[in-house]
Amino acid sequence: MQQLPSTVLISEVGPRDGLQSVQAVMATPAKLQWIDALHAAGLREIEVASFVPARLLPQMADAAEVVRHALTLPGLTVMALVPNLRGARAALEAGVHKITLPVSASEAHSLANVRKTREQMLDEVRAIVALRDEIAPAVKVEAGISTAFGCTIQGEVREDDVVRLAAQVIAAGADESGLSDTTGMANPAQVRRLFTRVRAEIGERAGAAHMHNTRGLGLANCLAAYDAGVRTFDASLGGLGGCPYAPGASGNVVTEDLVFMFEAMGVRTGVDLERLLAAREPLRAGLPGEPVYGMVAEAGLPKGWRQGAGAAA
């Protein structure tokens, strides 16, 4: 029987990945209230915005203002997604603690998504790291490998390609590299195998597991990543950004369900589950009519549930 280590970091991506995937634009004050509620629940890393042109993603037009507010929350790592050097500059100037740049393992997806080859994306990593070194040396740079488990355009993605790319982004200067199941195609055996290989290659620089629940395997894949040594997990409150239980959905893993799984296992998340469930209210209020998902929220906590009572092996 394995010994369960004590803690994992849940990285909330709802205010970025979630909000940019829905049609409606959440008003800035509502966003700030929601982020406050996420922080109050104990979340200590939140991807609060994406630095992209407002004409492309009006949902993210207030990125700098959101970052400014998030920086006032004690103990919070304020994270933002950037698609390129230009976005990185804006994020660094706004004062984020950490930026994340998606680099696709699928050449076809990379070209379709950012109109750059993987090689060109490695140049982008180098340029971003150089800029970071120059203007904000304390900021962490993550390069997340997207389509790491399969691609809806090219189908299979070779595991060797993923492992090599993770090593290349680190060699290009990124501080860490996680793996994203962008397309909801991962399975637990593949997740264990790939994270094990990536960790063998880049060690503790292996970053977050970003899993989707497209085919119902989201939590099983997180469990598999945990088994392979991963300790940071992306998730989205209420599964925001596509129904995690429905067709064609992006379907981020639901933060509440993920926290429940770990806490029930006796693995500490630092997140108070009741407060986390309460953070669904400002989300609903800020996005009227948008569905908010989650199995734990619907079924309720089990009889006799006491947070922190989960028995570690």
Added chain:
Amino acid sequence: MQQLPSTVLISEVGPRDGLQSVQAVMATPAKLQWIDALHAAGLREIEVASFVPARLLPQMADAAEVVRHALTLPGLTVMALVPNLRGARAALEAGVHKITLPVSASEAHSLANVRKTREQMLDEVRAIVALRDEIAPAVKVEAGISTAFGCTIQGEVREDDVVRLAAQVIAAGADESGLSDTTGMANPAQVRRLFTRVRAEIGERAGAAHMHNTRGLGLANCLAAYDAGVRTFDASLGGLGGCPYAPGASGNVVTEDLVFMFEAMGVRTGVDLERLLAAREPLRAGLPGEPVYGMVAEAGLPKGWRQGAGAAA
């Protein structure tokens, strides 16, 4: 990296657990068509009925007829649930290959559910085994431990109680004993721990994992059981018998999603996933208006999916 063994047995419980949990009564010809389709998909163990008084469960009034038909399907293990000796006699007389008797690890649940203590249920196991020895010695008797991971009446169920009860039902003559998450309260660490302990106690007589998806952990718990050496998994086509994604639901693990997980991992189920998805049609036809769930059915198979192509480690 662990080496993945080649096969698991998916035990379909929809025609029993599923049908007895919905209000509507499926007509016998529709049931037989549905069971044919499940068999045609490659399922080789199906719990086809429950032998209980028809006034209590009109859905199961045709149990003997359904068993008679199922016995004509080549290679199929025909299984039935029995709540007591009287039901066991009816099932044995109908000619089933295997009977399963639920024995609750929670004394409170046992009294509420069958108005018997756990001790009295052990007497029932002995009586059923004696009857089996007398009139149908080739039939297998399973005593599944229900509420093994928690109880909605008494809350926590002591793991020692579960392990002891599993050993006791085997000592009472049962051929195997599985563990059921009747209440949807299990977590992966607990599943690994408990199946590991039960297997240490009764070895290969440890039977199926019967998991629910009440709080979204169904597949993660099946993965955990697999890791602990379990090779038989109960599941219900379309999650029949309570929405696996909704409030208060019994929420059996969805067969299609479970088969997808294992096949994607390179673990063989013997089940053809496309045919399994096709078996949803006779289910729908036989139960008009009843919701049929499943993430794989909704999202579709991934691009490039080839059954049997999953790479074992």
